[in-house]
Amino acid sequence: MIIVANWKMNPKTLKEAEKLFVSIGRGIKIRRKKRKKLPEIVICPPSVYLFNLKKELSSLRSLTPFLKAGAQDVFWEEEGAYTGEISPLMLKDVGCKYVIIGHSERRRYFGETDEMINKKVKAALKAGLYPILCVGETEKERKKGNIGDILRKQIKSALKGISGSELQTLRFSIAYEPVWAIGSGKACEAGEVRKVKLIIKKVLSSLYSLDVVKKIRLLYGGSVNGSIAGKYIKDGEIDGLLVGGASLRAGEFLKIVDNSFE
Numbered sequence: 015m016i017i018v019a020n021w022k023m024n025p026k027t028l029k030e031a032e033k034l035f036v037s038i039g040r041g042i043k044i045r046r047k048k049r050k051k052l053p054e055i056v057i058c059p060p061s062v063y064l065f066n067l068k069k070e071l072s073s074l075r076s077l078t079p080f081l082k083a084g085a086q087d088v089f090w091e092e093e094g095a096y097t098g099e100i101s102p103l104m105l106k107d108v109g110c111k112y113v114i115i116g117h118s119e120r121r122r123y124f125g126e127t128d129e130m131i132n133k134k135v136k137a138a139l140k141a142g143l144y145p146i147l148c149v150g151e152t153e154k155e156r157k158k159g160n161i162g163d164i165l166r167k168q169i170k171s172a173l174k175g176i177s178g179s180e181l182q183t184l185r186f187s188i189a190y191e192p193v194w195a196i197g198s199g200k201a202c203e204a205g206e207v208r209k210v211k212l213i214i215k216k217v218l219s220s221l222y223s224l225d226v227v228k229k230i231r232l233l234y235g236g237s238v239n240g241s242i243a244g245k246y247i248k249d250g251e252i253d254g255l256l257v258g259g260a261s262l263r264a265g266e267f268l269k270i271v272d273n274s275f276e
């Protein structure tokens with residue numbers, strides 16, 4: 015089980031980011047004492063905060079197997095004249111394990127194409143990062159009834175030229191994030207998520223062996239909060255959650271962590 019916090023472009027100051035991180039860390043520490051098994055928790059702050067939060071994490075050392083740092087995006091080159099970009103090697107160097115790739119906000123506001131996402135996935139895997147690939151349909155696409163086609167295209171393009179063995183050695187996750195459910199308060203129903211999971215599995219099975227498909231974790235993201243989180247794990251039969259807005263409130267996020275046991 016994996017719970018990923020996508021802080022997006024929040025909070026506004028490093029001080030607030032550290033406070034939030036420590037509150038979540040302390041909450042996890044308390045839960046760790048009570049339960050042997052915890053989900054893996056990945057916090058993806060804005061990149062400028064990564065290094066400091068990583069330092070905070072070392073002071074919470076007993077938590078490192080559970081609490082990890084991740085990035086919200088990555089560039090595909092290792093170094094060079096690419097103003098504003100951050101390379102997979104740089105993320106690795108500051109202690110990042112996971113990286114979100116192809117989030118719908120990046121596709122929508124920054125013109126990320128399936129080809130760019132494919133390059134990013136390849137570069138992340140090469141650097142030994144664990145990619146969390148985001149896929150999902152818009153409201154318009156859903157109304158047209160072609161969710162399967164959209165997901166098939168997004169997944170096939172993102173994984174083009176990537177072998178099963180490359181995926182198998184690293185933890186690879188796919189997050190189903192319907193665009194209409196992100197930040198809207200209109201979460202996709204758990205039963206619906208279960209159906210989409212089958213579509214995704216089918217697409218993956220057309221590309222890779224059963225062994226590889228079984229290892230790919232499937233997450234859901236889109237307006238998840240503390241009161242509905244457990245439903246996805248139980249009825250949606252998924253391996254984890256990608257949480258935006260609710261991950262900015264330590265109490266709410268910890269409630270999601272608690273519900274992920276049910």
Ligand code: PGA
Nearest residue numbers: 196197236237257258259
């Ligand atoms: P949300 O965002 O939880 O605020 O809907 C999820 C995401 O964008 O990953």
